[in-house]
Amino acid sequence: MEGAFILEKLILVVIIFTISLVIAMYSTLAERKIAGFMQDRYGPDRAGLFGLLQPLCDGGKFFFKEEIIPAGAHKPLFIIGPTLAIITACISSAVIPWGQNLTIGDRVVSLQVADINVGVLYIFGVIALGVYGIMIGGWASNNKFSLMGAIRAASQSISYEIGMGLSLIALLMVTGSLSIGDIVSQQSGFVNWNIWVQPLGFLIFMTCAFAECNRVPFDLPECETELIGGYHTEYSSMKLGLYMFSEYINMFVSSALMAALYFGGYNFPFMYDLGLSENWITIIGVLVFFTKIFAFIFFFMWIRWTLPRFRYDQLMKLGWKMLIPLAIANIVLTGIITIVKDTYFN
Amino acid sequence: MSIFYFVAFLSIFFALMTIFAKNPVHSVLYLVITFFTFTVHYILLNAQFLAVVNFIVYMGAIMVLFLFVLMLLNLNKETEPLRSNLVKIMGAIAGMCLLATLLGAFRVIEVNNDYVTGNTDVGLVQNLGKVLFDEFLLPFELSSLLLLTAMIGAVLLAKKETKESNG
Numbered sequence: 001m002e003g004a005f006i007l008e009k010l011i012l013v014v015i016i017f018t019i020s021l022v023i024a025m026y027s028t029l030a031e032r033k034i035a036g037f038m039q040d041r042y043g044p045d046r047a048g049l050f051g052l053l054q055p056l057c058d059g060g061k062f063f064f065k066e067e068i069i070p071a072g073a074h075k076p077l078f079i080i081g082p083t084l085a086i087i088t089a090c091i092s093s094a095v096i097p098w099g100q101n102l103t104i105g106d107r108v109v110s111l112q113v114a115d116i117n118v119g120v121l122y123i124f125g126v127i128a129l130g131v132y133g134i135m136i137g138g139w140a141s142n143n144k145f146s147l148m149g150a151i152r153a154a155s156q157s158i159s160y161e162i163g164m165g166l167s168l169i170a171l172l173m174v175t176g177s178l179s180i181g182d183i184v185s186q187q188s189g190f191v192n193w194n195i196w197v198q199p200l201g202f203l204i205f206m207t208c209a210f211a212e213c214n215r216v217p218f219d220l221p222e223c224e225t226e227l228i229g230g231y232h233t234e235y236s237s238m239k240l241g242l243y244m245f246s247e248y249i250n251m252f253v254s255s256a257l258m259a260a261l262y263f264g265g266y267n268f269p270f271m272y273d274l275g276l277s278e279n280w281i282t283i284i285g286v287l288v289f290f291t292k293i294f295a296f297i298f299f300f301m302w303i304r305w306t307l308p309r310f311r312y313d314q315l316m317k318l319g320w321k322m323l324i325p326l327a328i329a330n331i332v333l334t335g336i337i338t339i340v341k342d343t344y345f346n
Numbered sequence: 347m348s349i350f351y352f353v354a355f356l357s358i359f360f361a362l363m364t365i366f367a368k369n370p371v372h373s374v375l376y377l378v379i380t381f382f383t384f385t386v387h388y389i390l391l392n393a394q395f396l397a398v399v400n401f402i403v404y405m406g407a408i409m410v411l412f413l414f415v416l417m418l419l420n421l422n423k424e425t426e427p428l429r430s431n432l433v434k435i436m437g438a439i440a441g442m443c444l445l446a447t448l449l450g451a452f453r454v455i456e457v458n459n460d461y462v463t464g465n466t467d468v469g470l471v472q473n474l475g476k477v478l479f480d481e482f483l484l485p486f487e488l489s490s491l492l493l494l495t496a497m498i499g500a501v502l503l504a505k506k507e508t509k510e511s512n513g
Binding site for chain 1: 395401406470
């Protein structure tokens with residue numbers, strides 16, 4: 001491995017890391033602004049122009065708040081919990097292709113940190129790891145409400161992981177690759193987007209993504225009013241902030257994943273017909289990709305202020321009795337269509 | 347090779363911690379780390395698919411369920427069942443048998459085998475898939491049948507007994 005390669009990847013990692021954190025930070029502001037818009041009020045507008053400094057103020061507030069570690073808590077695990085949550089949220093963006101290759105001089109720079117050939121499975125592994133942050137945090141608090149909250153959150157998370165995995169299997173049957181880089185590059189143009197061949201799979205995947213991110217209407221892990229907070233009841237100061245932050249990063253990453261897997265990632269209509277040079281296509285592609293991501297983030301927030309929360313038994317029923325059978329039916333249907341297409345239309 | 351020895355040391359260290367930890371939840375967490383070191387071993391052997399699947403299935407699913415049950419049960423000193431000496435002796439004998447079997451298996455392995463040195467691409471997902479669905483199709487299907495049986499059994503066990511309807 002040459003030095004330039006490592007340097008190039010390092011720069012890319014730092015940029016992506018910064019972008020994830022900044023987007024997560026401003027998602028908090030966007031969420032409140034959108035809530036204001038939906039409920040016909042202003043939302044935060046005091047700190048800075050249009051309230052643009054609000055996330056900084058919130059962050060500062062989190063840092064200066066008193067940090068309480070309960071006397072009965074298991075101290076090392078109490079600290080490991082939120083740490084694990086934020087680490088798993090940050091490492092999942094490594095396999096997402098942010099754009100095509102950029103040619104600088106005679107170097108070709110790939111805008112994807114790691115194009116491993118099991119990229120989709122890597123994402124699953126990271127999601128599975130995210131459960132530990134919640135469970136460890138809830139258990140280490142030594143509070144029965146935290147424990148119940150953690151168990152509630154973890155069972156929700158593992159239930160919806162299955163539906164998510166099954167909905168992706170149908171996608172993999174169509175694309176024939178586990179590498180996200182390959183999946184995105186197959187979808188060039190507009191008619192090749194996977195959403196046109198896997199609409200049902202996308203719906204299932206999106207529902208499960210909402211549940212994995214603990215977003216409304218699946219936010220039972222952390223609803224304050226009826227269920228006493230949840231796994232982070234005992235957390236205060238920046239540790240609580242880290243849990244919240246990891247949730248927003250997860251939302252960003254799952255938006256990016258949905259855009260990449262089903263909506264063509266960096267591909268946009270007529271991308272090769274406009275007579276642009278390679279580098280311009282790449283740059284516009286990155287911008288297009290981020291536009292798609294922001295649209296999904298907006299959709300997440302839109303749902304939050306539109307739908308009420310599920311009851312827990314409804315949540316489990318939806319996950320196990322509706323989404324999983326539907327996903328399996330989708331797999332069978334995809335298989336049949338693939339075979340019919342291969343035998344009669346080739 | 348030095349990476350291998352370091353990771354192997356970590357594996358054994360955390361495996362021992364799993365046994366010696368007093369708190370069952372800590373024990374499970376050490377086991378999770380042990381499985382993570384196994385994942386690293388698989389990557390060193392160039393078996394990416396196996397590494398990721400080990401990561402998802404063992405770390406992500408099975409150990410979460412272990413942790414789940416242990417947290418719900420909230421085990422402590424009082425609820426710990428008494429272990430008689432007979433059980434300990436039986437455990438020791440069973441462990442020795444396993445050790446003897448493993449030693450017998452390892453004795454015939456060549457150290458310079460491609461699978462041992464990681465100089466093979468068979469662990470990549472395309473190659474593994476071809477091998478599984480071609481050469482080893484029957485065992486593969488049989489094991490899937492086994493899993494299906496286990497799944498149906500679990501559903502049956504978890505299902506509530508429906509009372510005989512009155513009319």
